[in-house]
Amino acid sequence: MIDIVIEDFKALDMQQERLLLLDQRLLPVRQETFVCTSSEDVCCAIRDMVVRGAPAIGGAAGYGVYFAAKEAEGDRNKFDALCSRLASARPTAVNLSWAVERVRTAVLESGLDPLAARREADAIVSQDIAMNLKLSEYGNEVIRPGASVLTHCNAGALATCGWGTALGVIKYAHQSGKNIRVYADETRPRLQGARLTAWELARAGIPATLIADSTAASLIRDGKIDCVILGADRITAQGDVANKLGTFALSVICRHYGVPFYSAAPTSTIDFSIRKGEDIPIEERDSSEITHIEGVQVAASGVGVYNPAFDVTPHQNITGIITECGIIREPYDVNLEKLRLELGR
Secondary structure, eight states: OOOOOOOSSOOOEEETTTTEEEETTTTTTOOOOOOOOOHHHHHHHTTTTSSOOOOHHHHHHHHHHHHHHHHHHOOOHHHHHHHHHHHHHSSSSSHEEEEHHHHHHHHHHHTTTHHHHHHHHHHHHHHHHHHHHHHHHHHGGGTTTOOEEOOOSOOOOSSHHHHHHHHHHHHHHHHOOOOOOEEEEEEETTHIIIIHHHHHHHHTTTOEEEEOOOGHHHHTTTHHHHHHEEESSSEEETOOOOEEHHHHHHHHHHHHOOOOOOEEOOGGGGTTOOOOOSSSOOBOOHHHHHHTTTEEOOOTTOOOOBBBEEEOGGGGSSEEEEEEEEEEEEEEHHHHHHHHHHTOO
């Protein structure tokens, strides 16, 4: 592993009895902290996308269970109800339910001791950072020197407990001296690529170009993209990937033109209980995200809106899944089952 330079910001930071979240709704214009002191605060932060990205949501949810354990005051039914509310804040990212259940189990095994929740939540955060760094080391293998890399949405330190997944791979390649260039999709409708990924790339000093989502197709066709690397919100047992809307379209174009297409995610994002992508629950968000930008109406009043937050990319379109345990390739059902057994899940 190379000597890396860690970011000077944190998506989430638990200090004493307060969970401090970098409010991602306000970036890149303002850097402000959203303070959580209750499980309901954490629910609101996850639902309203103060914090977003599957691993970061999981990290925040772990501390939400800590708050829930304190609020329950030994009442098992109340504790379970608060945990269920946390787990349902957003439906697609599996790290949310995974983290809630992991910390909830630790609390129940301790006799409803809130300190058990705090220890387990701290462990989730530190382990996520370590997994991100390790998967970035593996992912560096797929980026050649001088490559042009396309990414979609935001899968950097803002989307995780630290460092990042897809953007972690890109930063690792940059810091290893590979002289890469990055193209970042703006990622409509919430513009996570324009607002967040561009912000992270600029801070990291990585040469980057922001593009409209629909520009990616012609860049890929014209041979200007060497590989696509993006994150994941849930990966099934056969390797289908749910990620930010627009991922599937990119995968189809890449497959047509023979451009490598990778998903980077820690193993906590793999849901071994779901085999096929069509069984993943897809969150549909408010129509105002399409009809308005920063509160300004851009669409005709009364028009119908369909606003799924994610789409599913079939495993046939994926060159590899980059994890902290290595790069998983076809046959995904066989190799992911081997990974499941190794992880004891």
